Amino acid sequence: MQRRMVGLGIAAVMVTTVAGCGSSSSGAAGSTSSGGNKTVQVKVGVIPIVDVAPLYLGEKKGFFSSRGIELKTVTAQGGAAIIPGVVSGEFQFGFSNVTSLMIAQSKGVPIKSVVNGVAATGVVGKDVTGVAVKKDSPVKSAKDLAGKTVAVNTLQNIGDTTVRESVRKDGGDPSKVKFVELPFDQMPAALAGGRVDAAWMAEPALTIAKGQGARVVASPFTDTDPKLTVASYFASTKLVKENPALVKKFTEAMTESLTYASAHPDEARRILTSYTKISGDALKNLTLPAWPATYDMASLEKLAGLGEKDGIFGDKKPDLDALFS
Structure with missing residues (x-):
């Protein structure tokens, strides 16, 4: 399984591609009628990796449908397709490692993280x-x-x-x-x-x-950082501004999914077989990440500082408050 995105959601940002997507469609989700209740189809750009197990588990448990969301996951080979896809409106939400989001935001890409995704386990020698x-x-x-x-x-x-x-x-x-x-x-x-x-x-x-x-x-x-926030789910700033109700419902459903996956690791492990080719000893022995429901801002600040030291942000540092608050 080729992953061009780190850790799980691990994205390589192609800023030149993304920059041309800023004036595209607003990313309004499609609506269908189901039993008299309005259901909104929401597309989420993901990579089929361990990190996103809570999303699939939450869909199975009905955490999204109970909020009127018909979840449609769209897999990509890497985050290079997910970030511009979110900005253009192809996806309403996407999953990416936080360094890639910081790089994109420092280049002026209009995105905003809306809910946590995955974190380090905090155990040396047994991390994701x-x-x-x-x-x-x-x-x-x-x-x-x-x-x-x-x-x-x-x-x-x-x-x-x-x-x-x-x-x-x-x-x-x-x-x-x-x-x-x-x-x-x-x-x-x-x-x-x-x-x-x-x-x-x-x-x-x-x-x-x-x-x-x-x-x-x-x-x-x-x-x-033992509590390192590694990746998160994000949306375009346009969607956040124009459809806050949808963002709120997705965030609530994802938060419930993260909490459930954390409390039921065996179910989270089993759900991997529904969207990956992981099986056998690899499935049994692999280390699951931590799935806290909230970001650890101190760890994000530390990661941003290391990225700045490595020179990956260019001339402009990412605005963490704007990106993650």
């Missing part, structure tokens, strides 16, 4: 992402990654930013880490074949690599 090395690798901890080649799924994004923080915290020189871009599903084979020294992987690639003998030497999300 990890840096893995071969069993016989000389790399014993994050500081040893200095001078090594590390695969990430998207350069200049949440992956390399948090990996550098792991190296920095462990006493290594993050500037000496060489990053290469590689899809998650190709990382276990690349690592086993020696094409990279280490790989920052998300689930289920991480569990697959561990099954092949790989060792986890760093948990970048948790190393950055």
Whole structure:
């Protein structure tokens, strides 16, 4: 399963594409009549990954339909299609990692996060992402990654930013880490074949690599902040302004879904088989992320600061209050 978006929702923002979408349709959802009650069809752009399990579980439990929302999930290969799709009105909502949202907003893309999506587990060595090395690798901890080649799924994004923080915290020189871009599903084979020294992987690639003998030497999300907000659901600022009632209903349904998934992890794990090809030992052993109902603003501020240090925002810093409040 190719994921061009980090951690789960992990997006590479193509700002030049998005910029041309700002004056498109308002993204009004279609309406149908069902039993005399008005039902609104809402399209959500997602990637079929572990992170969005609460959305599918909430749909199954009726949290959206009870609010008059007929949910239609539209899968994309990566966030590069989701962000412009939301801005143009192709989707009413989308899922993306927060660094990609910060990058887009710093470039003037009219988007706003509306509800939390996924967070780090806070457990080193058992997080939803990890840096893995071969069993016989000389790399014993994050500081040893200095001078090594590390695969990430998207350069200049949440992956390399948090990996550098792991190296920095462990006493290594993050500037000496060489990053290469590689899809998650190709990382276990690349690592086993020696094409990279280490790989920052998300689930289920991480569990697959561990099954092949790989060792986890760093948990970048948790190393950055144990409560790190990793991804969220977002809308265009136009939709937020013109249809606040729809945004409120979606936010309420998604919040209920996150709360339910957190309380029923076995159901969340089972729902993965309905929209991914994850099965067998990978399904049984993979680590589920945390699904808090609210953002952790302190962690977002820290992540933005690291992104600024890495120079991924260009001349203008993201306005976190405007993006997440």
